[in-house]
Amino acid sequence: FDMFVLAFVERLFRTTYRKDDFVLGKKLGEGAFGVVYRASLAKKPSSKNDGDLVLKKATEYGAVEIWMNERVRRACANCCADFVYGFFENSSKKGGEYWLIWRYEGEATLADLMISREFPYNVQTLILGEVQDLPKGIERENRIIQTIMSQLLFALDGLHSTGIVHRDIKPQNVIFSEGSRTFKIIDLGAAADLRVGINYIPKEFLLDPRYAAPEQYIMSTQTPSAPSAPVATALSPVLWQLNLPDRFDIYSAGLIFLQMAFPGLRTDSGLIQFNRQLKRCDYDLSAWRKTVEPRASPDLRKGFQLLDIDGGTGWELLTSMVRYKARQRISAKTALAHPYFDREGLLALSFMQ
Numbered sequence: 001f002d003m004f005v006l007a008f009v010e011r012l013f014r015t016t017y018r019k020d021d022f023v024l025g026k027k028l029g030e031g032a033f034g035v036v037y038r039a040s041l042a043k044k045p046s047s048k049n050d051g052d053l054v055l056k057k058a059t060e061y062g063a064v065e066i067w068m069n070e071r072v073r074r075a076c077a078n079c080c081a082d083f084v085y086g087f088f089e090n091s092s093k094k095g096g097e098y099w100l101i102w103r104y105e106g107e108a109t110l111a112d113l114m115i116s117r118e119f120p121y122n123v124q125t126l127i128l129g130e131v132q133d134l135p136k137g138i139e140r141e142n143r144i145i146q147t148i149m150s151q152l153l154f155a156l157d158g159l160h161s162t163g164i165v166h167r168d169i170k171p172q173n174v175i176f177s178e179g180s181r182t183f184k185i186i187d188l189g190a191a192a193d194l195r196v197g198i199n200y201i202p203k204e205f206l207l208d209p210r211y212a213a214p215e216q217y218i219m220s221t222q223t224p225s226a227p228s229a230p231v232a233t234a235l236s237p238v239l240w241q242l243n244l245p246d247r248f249d250i251y252s253a254g255l256i257f258l259q260m261a262f263p264g265l266r267t268d269s270g271l272i273q274f275n276r277q278l279k280r281c282d283y284d285l286s287a288w289r290k291t292v293e294p295r296a297s298p299d300l301r302k303g304f305q306l307l308d309i310d311g312g313t314g315w316e317l318l319t320s321m322v323r324y325k326a327r328q329r330i331s332a333k334t335a336l337a338h339p340y341f342d343r344e345g346l347l348a349l350s351f352m353q
């Protein structure tokens, strides 16, 4: 079945919405390019004040974000938050804005969960439900972190296989979906779709320096700059092979892995300090380990201990994600087959009950 026919038929039969169809609730976030609210349909206001939808009012870059979400919904629906609809709203004085609607997935991002003293046990509770009374300890922490990493890599593999690079992977953009009890990716506002040449980053958009890989641009400078409209040329798979732009996300995901293993790196200041140290070690994680381990705090020692479980498969995976050269980083698909995940403990945690 042709993808374009499918898309057309889908458009024809889908409900369309306008501004007045929505009632806005609590503000969930505000960035340089948009504001995010909880919302509900005016026709069926939810019993509580909080709606079951999320609405982003975005500036001119919202057009790209709508495109990305439409594509993700068709190609890898479970990777990202469930997108409902996107449209241009003309009425505003400032030349209009884009409205994007998703289903409300849940209240906690990975950032919220990671900053809690209960992490990672709070995630175990979310995945398994309240009734668990399992022994705590480093082995169990490792199982939970494995499960989170496998879900994150699964979602990333879905995006990358679709031809999309996210470019803003960070705990704030990973949400726990209460419905599916899994983590999903959100915020495709900086994403690039390399299959059709949409690779648009506005000049004033800064990649988050805390999570960005050392290469500033994910495509080589020879790549023509972004066309403003979808150009249906097969820019990809060759360019993809040459530049491996997906490895930009892998670096960011590696930093999330690192933060989960080392509590001290979960704060902004901890992560910024780590980034400085790693740069001084020429982005060589093993060199970093050699410099910090001899006089490691209990916190750092615990992280190394966790990553050294099972013959150090965790450490091995981490070091194959956080590397200076993009082409030396592991892909999401290959990472999912890494021995780190090859344990029955992972399955037990995901599918118990």
Ligand code: ADP
Pocket: 028, 029, 030, 031, 034, 035, 036, 054, 056, 081, 082, 102, 103, 104, 105, 106, 107, 109, 172, 173, 175, 186, 187, 188, 189
């Ligand atoms: P921003 O451009 O402001 O970073 P995001 O798309 O990341 O916009 O959304 C901002 C915040 O809104 C997220 O960090 C999250 O807390 C919340 N959020 C976004 N999408 C959803 C969703 N589908 N379900 C629940 N919360 C969401």
Ligand code: MG
Pocket: 172, 173, 186, 187
């Ligand atoms: Mg965000």
